[in-house]
Amino acid sequence: MARRVAIDPVSRVEGHGKVTLMVDDDNHITEARLHIVEFRGFEKFIQGRPYWELPLVVQRLCGICPVSHHLAAAKAIDQIAGVDQLTEAALALRKLMHFAQVLQSHALHFFHLASPDLLFGFDSDTAKRNIVAVINHHQALALHGVKIRKFGQQVIEAISGKRIHGIAAVPGGMNQPLTAEKIRPFQQQVGDIIDWCDDTVQTVKNLYLRNRPFHDNFGTAPAAFMSLVGPQDQLELYDGELKVVDPEGKTTHRHPCPQYHTLLKEQVKSWSYMKFPFLSNLEPETGWYRVGPLARLNTCSHIDTPKAEQRRQEYINTLGTPVQAPLAYHWSRMIEALHCAEAIKKLLENPALLSDDLLNQGNKRREGVGIIEAPRGTLIHHYRINDDDQVTMANLIVSTTNNNQAMNESIRKVANEHLDGKTLTPELLNLVEVAIRAYDPCLSCATHAAGRMPLELELRESDGKRLQSLLRNSDGNLVHAD
Numbered sequence: 001m002a003r004r005v006a007i008d009p010v011s012r013v014e015g016h017g018k019v020t021l022m023v024d025d026d027n028h029i030t031e032a033r034l035h036i037v038e039f040r041g042f043e044k045f046i047q048g049r050p051y052w053e054l055p056l057v058v059q060r061l062c063g064i065c066p067v068s069h070h071l072a073a074a075k076a077i078d079q080i081a082g083v084d085q086l087t088e089a090a091l092a093l094r095k096l097m098h099f100a101q102v103l104q105s106h107a108l109h110f111f112h113l114a115s116p117d118l119l120f121g122f123d124s125d126t127a128k129r130n131i132v133a134v135i136n137h138h139q140a141l142a143l144h145g146v147k148i149r150k151f152g153q154q155v156i157e158a159i160s161g162k163r164i165h166g167i168a169a170v171p172g173g174m175n176q177p178l179t180a181e182k183i184r185p186f187q188q189q190v191g192d193i194i195d196w197c198d199d200t201v202q203t204v205k206n207l208y209l210r211n212r213p214f215h216d217n218f219g220t221a222p223a224a225f226m227s228l229v230g231p232q233d234q235l236e237l238y239d240g241e242l243k244v245v246d247p248e249g250k251t252t253h254r255h256p257c258p259q260y261h262t263l264l265k266e267q268v269k270s271w272s273y274m275k276f277p278f279l280s281n282l283e284p285e286t287g288w289y290r291v292g293p294l295a296r297l298n299t300c301s302h303i304d305t306p307k308a309e310q311r312r313q314e315y316i317n318t319l320g321t322p323v324q325a326p327l328a329y330h331w332s333r334m335i336e337a338l339h340c341a342e343a344i345k346k347l348l349e350n351p352a353l354l355s356d357d358l359l360n361q362g363n364k365r366r367e368g369v370g371i372i373e374a375p376r377g378t379l380i381h382h383y384r385i386n387d388d389d390q391v392t393m394a395n396l397i398v399s400t401t402n403n404n405q406a407m408n409e410s411i412r413k414v415a416n417e418h419l420d421g422k423t424l425t426p427e428l429l430n431l432v433e434v435a436i437r438a439y440d441p442c443l444s445c446a447t448h449a450a451g452r453m454p455l456e457l458e459l460r461e462s463d464g465k466r467l468q469s470l471l472r473n474s475d476g477n478l479v480h481a482d
Contacts (some may be wrong), residue, residue: 069374074370093178097159222324235304243299257369367384
């Protein structure tokens with residue numbers, strides 16, 4: 001007789017998500033599902049809005065990575081405005097803003113959300129697995145995390161006027177340049193940011209290798225990978241073409257962004273509001289893939305900043321390629337943070353940031369596709385308009401949506417290896433969340449609620465009778481509720 005294990009809600013995410021595990025009579029996991037049970041409807045309610053409002057409206061999808069949605073929408077409306085090439089100044093400002101966005105988001109996830117597990121152990125006392133304990137026991141690391149994120153946010157604020165939900169990109173360009181006075185403090189600070197990011201890459205590497213067999217196998221299921229790459233296959237976060245490699249690392253697709261819909265299909269399932277994309281040449285069961293930092297280091301051939309490239313080579317030489325382990329996301333994520341810091345340093349020396357040549361114009365079109373590499377992976381915005389400049393169709397495939405099936409597969413693998421036949425414990429509860437957290441998910445695309453969200457893990461018979469229950473209260477205490 002099948003039983004159902006439910007984790008409802010999943011912690012450290014904004015919105016509502018839960019996990020259900022189906023267990024057979026032999027205590028084997030037969031199914032694992034991550035459910036997104038909140039409906040937001042951005043694709044519908046922006047229909048009828050004038051297209052030039054989109055970068056301002058859709059960034060409200062997220063309070064952590066609004067710049068990514070702002071710029072993906074801006075790239076789409078550039079095309080609608082008939083602009084295929086930005087001015088040097090506008091492109092430099094957008095890239096600077098984007099690198100700052102990825103830097104601050106990666107810092108938030110690693111230092112605040114992931115590091116307690118990695119530093120103290122997945123099975124450590126729950127009272128110790130939090131950012132307060134990191135501050136108490138690893139003060140320098142915690143302080144560097146705060147300063148790295150603050151730096152990224154301040155760069156965003158200098159360009160857009162606000163750290164969250166500012167105004168910067170407009171159809172065909174940007175709305176204002178920087179000034180020498182705004183740039184100077186960042187030039188003075190960026191060297192330290194690079195050093196701290198580099199030190200953190202080494203820290204993550206040491207933490208991973210300290211228990212490598214566990215990290216290599218935890219939640220690992222072979223998958224394809226997708227990301228943008230540059231013209232020389234370099235790591236690219238703002239523009240490029242879509243590249244897909246199979247589970248063995250062989251390139252299977254190189255695809256222009258405007259035709260993404262011929263590369264991907266989307267499946268809807270009754271038990272989740274999050275879509276399930278898959279590669280169009282395969283079936284849904286075999287065509288799923290991963291995106292994000294792990295995917296980007298698996299698809300690129302090099303990084304065009306020296307320190308990050310050195311660290312990428314160490315990473316590949318140590319783990320091989322492609323890297324399949326979800327827990328390697330943390331290592332690859334901080335290599336990207338280092339790359340962003342180096343790229344920011346280079347851009348801050350570009351005099352185009354001071355130029356007023358910010359807008360290009362063209363002949364209006366009916367459709368635009370904007371694709372960017374957000375912190376969590378490939379982000380797709382696709383719009384069509386009518387004669388009145390109103391949006392008639394919107395399709396958004398956010399990064400976590402691309403990783404949807406991958407997260408489900410990792411949950412299933414962890415459940416099979418660590419939950420079979422076991423009595424529910426806080427440590428087992430945390431392992432399921434660790435598997436999800438490795439992907440840095442943005443459920444409802446507005447995650448990182450770092451508080452102590454209540455969580456209940458239940459084991460029930462198929463008729464609904466509760467067998468066991470473990471409850472984490474809002475104060476963080478865990479009790480058996482039987």
